[in-house]
Amino acid sequence: MTLIGKKKGITRRGFLAGASAGLAAPAILTRTRAYAADPVVKIGHVSPRTGPLAGFAEADDYVLEGIRKVLAAGVENNGKTYQVEIISKDSQSNPNRAAEVASELILGDEVDIIVAASTPDTTNPVSDQAELNEVPCVTTDCPWQPYFFGRNGDPATGFDYTYHFFWGLEDVIKAFLALWEESGVERKVGGLFPNDADGNAWGDEIHGFPPALIGSGFELTDPGRYQPLTDDFSSQISAFKEAGCDIITGNMIPPDFGTFWSQSAQQGFNPKVVTIGKALLFPSVIESLGERGNGLTSEIWWTPDHPFSSSLTGVSAKQLAEGYTASSGRPWTQPIGFKHALFEVTTDIIRRSADLDDPNAILEAISKTDLATVVGHVNWDFGPVKNVSKTPLVAGQWQKGANGMELVITSNHSAPEIPTTGTLQLLS
Amino acid sequence: MDWINAIIQGILLGGLYALFAAGLSLIFGVMRLVNIAHGDFIVLAAFLGLSVTSVLGISPLLALFLVVPAMAGLGYVLQRGVLNQTLGDDILPPLLVTFGLSVIIQNGLLEIYSADPQKMSAGPIETASIALPGDLNIGVLPLVMFLVAVAVIAGLQWVFYRSALGRAFRAVSDKQDIAELMGLNKAHVFGLAMALSLAVVAIAGVFLGIRTSFDPSIGPGRLIFGFEAVIIGGLGNLWGTLIGGIILGVSQNIGAQINPGWQLLAGHIAFLFVLAVRPRGLFPRID
Numbered sequence: 001m002t003l004i005g006k007k008k009g010i011t012r013r014g015f016l017a018g019a020s021a022g023l024a025a026p027a028i029l030t031r032t033r034a035y036a037a038d039p040v041v042k043i044g045h046v047s048p049r050t051g052p053l054a055g056f057a058e059a060d061d062y063v064l065e066g067i068r069k070v071l072a073a074g075v076e077n078n079g080k081t082y083q084v085e086i087i088s089k090d091s092q093s094n095p096n097r098a099a100e101v102a103s104e105l106i107l108g109d110e111v112d113i114i115v116a117a118s119t120p121d122t123t124n125p126v127s128d129q130a131e132l133n134e135v136p137c138v139t140t141d142c143p144w145q146p147y148f149f150g151r152n153g154d155p156a157t158g159f160d161y162t163y164h165f166f167w168g169l170e171d172v173i174k175a176f177l178a179l180w181e182e183s184g185v186e187r188k189v190g191g192l193f194p195n196d197a198d199g200n201a202w203g204d205e206i207h208g209f210p211p212a213l214i215g216s217g218f219e220l221t222d223p224g225r226y227q228p229l230t231d232d233f234s235s236q237i238s239a240f241k242e243a244g245c246d247i248i249t250g251n252m253i254p255p256d257f258g259t260f261w262s263q264s265a266q267q268g269f270n271p272k273v274v275t276i277g278k279a280l281l282f283p284s285v286i287e288s289l290g291e292r293g294n295g296l297t298s299e300i301w302w303t304p305d306h307p308f309s310s311s312l313t314g315v316s317a318k319q320l321a322e323g324y325t326a327s328s329g330r331p332w333t334q335p336i337g338f339k340h341a342l343f344e345v346t347t348d349i350i351r352r353s354a355d356l357d358d359p360n361a362i363l364e365a366i367s368k369t370d371l372a373t374v375v376g377h378v379n380w381d382f383g384p385v386k387n388v389s390k391t392p393l394v395a396g397q398w399q400k401g402a403n404g405m406e407l408v409i410t411s412n413h414s415a416p417e418i419p420t421t422g423t424l425q426l427l428s
Numbered sequence: 429m430d431w432i433n434a435i436i437q438g439i440l441l442g443g444l445y446a447l448f449a450a451g452l453s454l455i456f457g458v459m460r461l462v463n464i465a466h467g468d469f470i471v472l473a474a475f476l477g478l479s480v481t482s483v484l485g486i487s488p489l490l491a492l493f494l495v496v497p498a499m500a501g502l503g504y505v506l507q508r509g510v511l512n513q514t515l516g517d518d519i520l521p522p523l524l525v526t527f528g529l530s531v532i533i534q535n536g537l538l539e540i541y542s543a544d545p546q547k548m549s550a551g552p553i554e555t556a557s558i559a560l561p562g563d564l565n566i567g568v569l570p571l572v573m574f575l576v577a578v579a580v581i582a583g584l585q586w587v588f589y590r591s592a593l594g595r596a597f598r599a600v601s602d603k604q605d606i607a608e609l610m611g612l613n614k615a616h617v618f619g620l621a622m623a624l625s626l627a628v629v630a631i632a633g634v635f636l637g638i639r640t641s642f643d644p645s646i647g648p649g650r651l652i653f654g655f656e657a658v659i660i661g662g663l664g665n666l667w668g669t670l671i672g673g674i675i676l677g678v679s680q681n682i683g684a685q686i687n688p689g690w691q692l693l694a695g696h697i698a699f700l701f702v703l704a705v706r707p708r709g710l711f712p713r714i715d
Contacts, residue, residue, distance in 0.1 A: 050535065050538055050543075051538070051543070051645060052543060052643065052645040053543070054538060054542065054543030055542070055543045055544060058542065058543070093645075195689060223687070223688050224687040224688040224689045225688060225689045226684070226688035226689065226691055227689070227691060227692040227693075229646065229649045229650075230684075230688075230691055230692065231441055231444065231445075231640075231653075231677075231680075232437055232438070232441050232677070232680065232681055232684065232691070234433060234434060234437040234681060234684075235430070235434055235681065235684035235685045235688060235691075236684075236688060238430045238433060238434075242430075254545035254641040254643070255545065255640050255641045255642060255643070255646060256640075257641070258545070258547055258639075258640035258641035259639065259640040262554050262555060262567075262569075262639065262640070263567065265554070265555030265557075266555060266556070266557040266565060266566075266567030266568070266569070266570070267557065267565045267567070268557065268559075268565050282544065282545075284544035284545065284546075285544070285545050285641065288544075288545060288546050288547035288641055289547060289641075290547075290549045292555070
């Protein structure tokens, strides 16, 4: 039997090898950019589309569609028009998965720039992969301390390939203190900090809230770190009652805040100001609390009332938010502005880079960024550390308006360019 | 007074844990099935409750009349259609299948309801409380939950030991082959057990949804307390499950009174202690 095969000159192995080489050939041949008719620049995008962090990425489709429409005509760089291809991948809210898709984008899709947004669980693994593989990377939507120190960044040297724009813990502290000072209530604060990355950073004895509060003449009652997804807050509530706390602050996830807030009412604890980070960002959370959501206060990264507009499309913050509401039928959320700004910055970098085939030229363009975006000014020369540029942060209150709960800016000490849109009302 | 308050709140919390655990205890007792998706079924029930309340505009407590039968029906179909095929000498296949169900339910809910945290509103009862002498307050809602948990356990206990269905449950639990020889349809009995388990899950889910915010991903986090309550109380013993829940709730709150960081840890320590001293739980019914 084998003799017949040899006579014809085709063996099974020979056929398989030849066929697979033939099939694989186009894949190898199309890799080279020099043969392409129109030069293409590839942007890799990692975002938590599914899983617990999906709320941060719910506007991805809307934002990407808008960006792709603007970039459809291509982007001009050094007199040549480049087509821009955005490849978006889901991190599934899982840091390991985020690292995996980032390396797929870098090694498989061979992207020229990689971008990522939403919480340290997305920004950090993606940035680490980019740093490792020497690909320029821009991230946002995560306070800069967990981004920078969470990756063991050294303020003296910084990172080479990864850049980030957002605000930091010091801005939250400033914004909250200003809000409380304006409220005029007694300076006794109760702290609810969970035992997770954010909670430990906020409650840190040296860099967190405790020293800043004491320095500004506030008295802090901090019963200690609780475990997230706790079902009972009665011990904290009795500690706050005993200390006579008028202000409650902390960094919580929505289920924990929901438990705390209804238990407070049952236990007859009625603070005058409740300012919580993270849990009160999204309108859906406030709506779900019903009447008890009215009057809660939170940090504000971005609202439609911010006096900024997009460098890419020219639309104002208001138009961007209203566009999302019109296309999805859902209320606007704060990450929309940052997601849009991320692509503003990236497009700007593509325009200015001296050579899009050279990662170092792209890095040079990133570090020289000086762009007014829809979330504020991005310029890495003025950051607290080398790889971080800060955007403004204000604080405000959820108030019952004509169209349900509305986020009103009541305190703008750290960013006076953003106008206040209302005054603080006490809870009780 | 803080300590008394912590213990009272802990007992009430124990009722919630017992509700989480009762369904687990029941199906483990009848068919030795460990349902990894139990926590996700609780969340599924909460979302069903949310849909019913928002479509019909009724109170979540009234929505129970629709959610409980719906979940029970789902349980029966699920058991007959899927889980019965996996039951056998090997305990691994049902474990893996329920693990898969857990992933499917989470992502299905995410697809339908998005990742937004939701909460059901039961009106003024949520914040109402009864004032006791000595500056103690007992929330009406936790009290109602505790009483419902006791009633559910008592009801299950009655079904198990006083009804024909319970006799069938005990029969297949003791010796499946002999029970089938006596004319019991094992597949049907298992289906009914799962239906009953998910009916209890429906109650737990709706109460969870009134008590706090929930989103598709929080199910597994709720599962561990259910397991611990079942094991502390002793496998297969329903009253034991209630006591297990209370022990868990009280030890958590005593831990929290010392330091909030100790809250969940104290519960886990109580659990490990029981496991070390009495590996089969405090009041085991089955070997």
